[in-house]
Amino acid sequence: MRNTARWATMAAALAIAIVGSGLPLAAIAADTDAVAFGKQVAFDRKKGNCLACHVMDDGESPGNIGPPLIAMKARFPDRARLRAQVWDAQVANPGTRMPPFGKHQALSEKEIDAIVDYLYTL
Amino acid sequence: MKFTKLTLAAICALIAAAAMADKKASETSPSEDLSVYRDYFAKRFPGVPLNEFGNGVYSIDRVSRDSWEAIEEFPPYEPMIEAGEAFWNQKFANGKSLGSCFDGNPAQRTNYPHWNAERKMVMTLPLAINECLIANGETALNYKKGKIADVLAYMSYESRGQKINVEVPDDPDALAAYSAGKSFYFARRGQLNFSCAQCHMESAGMYVRTDILSPAVGHASGWPVYRSKWGELGTLHRRFSGCNKQVRAKPFAAQSEQYRNLEYFLTHMSNGIEYNGPSARK
Numbered sequence: 001m002r003n004t005a006r007w008a009t010m011a012a013a014l015a016i017a018i019v020g021s022g023l024p025l026a027a028i029a030a031d032t033d034a035v036a037f038g039k040q041v042a043f044d045r046k047k048g049n050c051l052a053c054h055v056m057d058d059g060e061s062p063g064n065i066g067p068p069l070i071a072m073k074a075r076f077p078d079r080a081r082l083r084a085q086v087w088d089a090q091v092a093n094p095g096t097r098m099p100p101f102g103k104h105q106a107l108s109e110k111e112i113d114a115i116v117d118y119l120y121t122l
Numbered sequence: 123m124k125f126t127k128l129t130l131a132a133i134c135a136l137i138a139a140a141a142m143a144d145k146k147a148s149e150t151s152p153s154e155d156l157s158v159y160r161d162y163f164a165k166r167f168p169g170v171p172l173n174e175f176g177n178g179v180y181s182i183d184r185v186s187r188d189s190w191e192a193i194e195e196f197p198p199y200e201p202m203i204e205a206g207e208a209f210w211n212q213k214f215a216n217g218k219s220l221g222s223c224f225d226g227n228p229a230q231r232t233n234y235p236h237w238n239a240e241r242k243m244v245m246t247l248p249l250a251i252n253e254c255l256i257a258n259g260e261t262a263l264n265y266k267k268g269k270i271a272d273v274l275a276y277m278s279y280e281s282r283g284q285k286i287n288v289e290v291p292d293d294p295d296a297l298a299a300y301s302a303g304k305s306f307y308f309a310r311r312g313q314l315n316f317s318c319a320q321c322h323m324e325s326a327g328m329y330v331r332t333d334i335l336s337p338a339v340g341h342a343s344g345w346p347v348y349r350s351k352w353g354e355l356g357t358l359h360r361r362f363s364g365c366n367k368q369v370r371a372k373p374f375a376a377q378s379e380q381y382r383n384l385e386y387f388l389t390h391m392s393n394g395i396e397y398n399g400p401s402a403r404k
Contacts, residue, residue: 051331052330061332063328063329090315104313106370
């Protein structure tokens with residue numbers, strides 16, 4: 001039932017392919033404060049609660065409704081696209097089960113920026 | 123309130139939910155809906171017999187099944203069944219008792235919910251209980267927990283094994299109530315923008331944190347439920363309210379028209395499954 005493993009393998013394979021091809025994996029060091037703030041907001045059950053649906057980082061007991069959030073920089077080179085996914089996932093996928101955090105003001109613009117900074121460290 | 127546009131999502135294998143939520147679906151008959159719905163879960167969880175879905179998440183999760191079976195051996199709701207029986211037998215000030223409104227028979231589960239053509243509304247069992255109390259000069263009970271849950275536990279226990287068989291008569295008002303329940307089920311709501319179907323159809327069997335989402339088929343069978351999290355019994359409408367709050371949507375009142383219509387739709391979708399309440403859940 002858990003398809004996490006499949007996703008993880010796919011993403012890992014992708015990450016290896018990218019490392020192998022010599023592309024830089026690490027993001028240009030984003031402001032570490034923003035990253036820490038972004039992680040906090042992402043993990044907070046009353047805020048992003050991304051762990052309800054995503055495997056990410058060292059987060060405990062994640063759900064698996066969405067794919068694992070790994071190798072983000074490699075998979076989302078376009079920052080605007082990544083931000084748009086968090087702001088309103090329904091634009092890219094009308095049937096999505098991901099909440100529209102920006103559009104429904106579940107998170108502030110500043111919090112979303114910080115989450116995107118944090119996502120780029122994954 | 124927005125309605126799900128699942129037509130596009132159909133491409134992502136959401137055929138059943140899409141077929142039902144599609145605009146045209148309001149024109150599909152309740153019995154057509156039922157077969158689409160059953161089919162969806164039968165394909166999604168092959169090998170799980172229809173009646174088994176009455177056990178909620180334990181119908182599809184082997185891991186939690188064992189500890190749940192152990193709990194059901196010494197059910198935490200047993201004292202509530204007894205309290206409910208005492209309430210059933212208790213004399214009103216006028217000398218009558220609850221049985222006077224139900225032909226003296228507590229095994230009423232299979233008769234509710236039903237369409238009341240005269241009053242043009244969905245009648246539910248808790249509503250009928252409270253109307254009986256009021257008609258006899260007694261005070262109405264709170265709809266979410268406490269005494270109403272006790273008496274429902276007793277009546278459901280006495281009804282165990284009856285089959286769910288909610289008929290939607292060919293009456294435009296009844297069909298409108300059914301459709302309203304169905305639209306409620308497929309409408310996104312709340313700050314988190316979720317429909318019931320997105321959790322309990324699309325994501326059935328998946329994890330939200332450590333909770334596995336139960337399949338929606340069978341959702342109406344096991345009430346009232348003793349949840350460890352509540353530490354007490356609760357009614358179906360208490361659960362509706364909790365699931366609405368979960369997505370940061372404003373819940374409706376228990377026994378509101380919205381929730382009664384939702385119950386009507388949801389119970390119809392469980393036709394053929396046995397009533398097995400009360401039951402225990404995490």
